[in-house]
Amino acid sequence: MIGKYSLSDGKILIKLAREAIKSEYDKKKVDVPVDAKFKQARGVFVTLNSYPKKELRGCIGLPYPSMSVRDAVVHAAKSAAFDDSRFSVLKREELDKVVIEISILTQPEDTNSKNIKVGVDGLIGEYHGYSGLLLPQVATENSFDKIEFLECLCHKCGVQGDAWQNPNFDLKKFQCQIFSEKTPKGDVEER
Structure with missing residues (x-):
């Protein structure tokens, strides 16, 4: 870092x-x-x-x-x-x-769901004018797997839990x- x-x-x-x-x-x-x-x-x-x-x-x-x-x-x-x-x-x-x-x-960087390390990476999601952020410790503290972490990010953005799968969902990661x-x-x- x-x-x-x-x-x-x-x-x-x-x-x-x-x-x-x-x-x-x-x-x-x-x-x-x-x-x-x-x-x-x-x-x-x-x-x-x-x-x-x-x-x-x-x-x-x-x-x-x-x-x-x-x-x-x-x-x-x-x-x-x-x-x-x-x-x-x-x-x-x-x-x-x-x-x-x-x-x-x-510095947040563009990523995709395959390149996320749960418990290491925090996430920023943006979709149709909605956005949300989850710090990496959120996944650890809640024992989330990758899918649960992405779904939680979507809910934080105020969109459906599977929105991260849409190609227009902008995903960034940070540590x-x-x-x-x-x-x-x-x-x-x-x-």
Whole structure:
């Protein structure tokens, strides 16, 4: 993976995500890391899971490298906490009860169903103006096989589960480097 980050870098980015969310409550500016490695443009997703149940609490990101990693982490963290329409806004008292996961994406590339590695590749699907994205860990966490992963992607796009078989279905894949807290504000691991 191009521009792989160290575990130390992952810890910095997780802390940045948590501080970005906290800054919204405190109405303060976020201090972003100035290291050149965090200025590289990459796709980024931030996922919030309740702790200890690990239930999804928010997940939003930018699939394409439209801003620096540090700015993308800040944007995605705030969006996951406050703008994910599937959930109510994250309350201040909930912040210490969620674990944060950051997925740093490679550039999405065109692919077909034969070239997908379940658990390694994330997917982006586009079909007749509808689109959806699934991170690679979704397949692993749900024990999906390739067909189930593709069907889930179609449902995420809002289309029929077999739409991926249509030649007009645009399929892209990407990989992620994933950093995750083990406990809220606790140790960080690379998954």
